[in-house]
Amino acid sequence: MDKKKPKKVFVKGAIPPEKIATSIANHQSKTNIGAHSIFLGQIRADEIDGKKVSAIDYSAYEEMAENVFHEIREAAFSKFDMTCCHIYHSLGQVKIGEICLFVFTSSAHRKIAIEACNYLVEEIKAKVPIFGKEIFEDETHQWKVNK
Amino acid sequence: MDKKKPKKVFVKGAIPPEKIATSIANHQSKTNIGAHSIFLGQIRADEIDGKKVSAIDYSAYEEMAENVFHEIREAAFSKFDMTCCHIYHSLGQVKIGEICLFVFTSSAHRKIAIEACNYLVEEIKAKVPIFGKEIFEDETHQWKVNK
Amino acid sequence: MKLTLRYFGMIAEATGRTEEILNVSDQIKLYDLKDQQIKKYKIQDPEAVQLVVNQDLNTSTVLKEGDEIAFLPPFAGG
Amino acid sequence: MKLTLRYFGMIAEATGRTEEILNVSDQIKLYDLKDQQIKKYKIQDPEAVQLVVNQDLNTSTVLKEGDEIAFLPPFAGG
Numbered sequence: 001m002d003k004k005k006p007k008k009v010f011v012k013g014a015i016p017p018e019k020i021a022t023s024i025a026n027h028q029s030k031t032n033i034g035a036h037s038i039f040l041g042q043i044r045a046d047e048i049d050g051k052k053v054s055a056i057d058y059s060a061y062e063e064m065a066e067n068v069f070h071e072i073r074e075a076a077f078s079k080f081d082m083t084c085c086h087i088y089h090s091l092g093q094v095k096i097g098e099i100c101l102f103v104f105t106s107s108a109h110r111k112i113a114i115e116a117c118n119y120l121v122e123e124i125k126a127k128v129p130i131f132g133k134e135i136f137e138d139e140t141h142q143w144k145v146n147k
Numbered sequence: 148m149d150k151k152k153p154k155k156v157f158v159k160g161a162i163p164p165e166k167i168a169t170s171i172a173n174h175q176s177k178t179n180i181g182a183h184s185i186f187l188g189q190i191r192a193d194e195i196d197g198k199k200v201s202a203i204d205y206s207a208y209e210e211m212a213e214n215v216f217h218e219i220r221e222a223a224f225s226k227f228d229m230t231c232c233h234i235y236h237s238l239g240q241v242k243i244g245e246i247c248l249f250v251f252t253s254s255a256h257r258k259i260a261i262e263a264c265n266y267l268v269e270e271i272k273a274k275v276p277i278f279g280k281e282i283f284e285d286e287t288h289q290w291k292v293n294k
Numbered sequence: 295m296k297l298t299l300r301y302f303g304m305i306a307e308a309t310g311r312t313e314e315i316l317n318v319s320d321q322i323k324l325y326d327l328k329d330q331q332i333k334k335y336k337i338q339d340p341e342a343v344q345l346v347v348n349q350d351l352n353t354s355t356v357l358k359e360g361d362e363i364a365f366l367p368p369f370a371g372g
Numbered sequence: 373m374k375l376t377l378r379y380f381g382m383i384a385e386a387t388g389r390t391e392e393i394l395n396v397s398d399q400i401k402l403y404d405l406k407d408q409q410i411k412k413y414k415i416q417d418p419e420a421v422q423l424v425v426n427q428d429l430n431t432s433t434v435l436k437e438g439d440e441i442a443f444l445p446p447f448a449g450g
Contacts, residue, residue: 278303
């Protein structure tokens, strides 16, 4: 399918729910698909030492990150019999309650779509040079670290 | 959260992508959520003995099915620390390429949302009395059986 | 006693109806009822037919007046 | 030789810049460069700082003219 075409992952600001609907609708012509698995990361209003997070400001080593995203997709295609695979990640400020990560996998059968989606999420968290500044309501900040 | 309210799962015909976008948007005010996991079942144009599926006509033992859906949701809430959980399934005719199942789980952390979503999908496939008539392009049909 | 029988999916197709009310002996057991209807309607693959009394999968085999017995073919949700 | 250094996230915050071009001895190794810059900018938690040469995580420690060396703090994608 669209395995070989390198795709841009980063989007400016939050990922709107309508973008997700459009992505889903775009797959209705692919009638060999039986299952989609979607993961969405949403910004949490964490409270740290009495201060509440109001947004995360994402930055990245962009050129490297796009390459790593591409490699992760390629690895997923070689491991899993996916029909399609799409990844979008925010750059810049994303407010609490908004979506910052959208991973979308499709396959003929559910187990493949689900496993591929999980694989991609874990790989993205571990390997892509993206940095997150947690901005508190009082405009101070701290740097987020993935667990 | 909305654990106790029994909810109607069945919808008439295909589940439109816009319904999925609306569900996602409705969770932006829940700022304790960090991760959503979504599973979508889509009708495949399977070819069987040279005949191509054009739609599935879903029927159900509705009263029992709504009860089983409710029990499955309750069990998932007791097993997984979810914030929210939504399930929608089509009744009646759903064409190839359209969505017939929408499972949506949310949690503070990704592993819980993902595991809960997988659990729900497997439980739904195994335990809910839903029946599917695969309609071929020549208007003959056969009955679908879950594997 | 009177029982309500409900048929679904390929079973409803075989019986030509989705529901019927039967008048049966008070002593009839669930498996007898199943055998009787399977033969009557020549329902294929009886092993795959699951009977549910009053929407409860964990059902007893003893029947009583007014019970609703559903004849369910294999599930195909999702 | 000339090297391009790039700083990200909390490291860019500590250095006060996102990029600089350094003129260094041809013999400098990657870990020497790391030590030197960590000390210069008093970067906290040096164990957590990962250096990447020309965007390649599987990088050699030998540097050459024109290399781009990125100083990366812990990842926080998703």
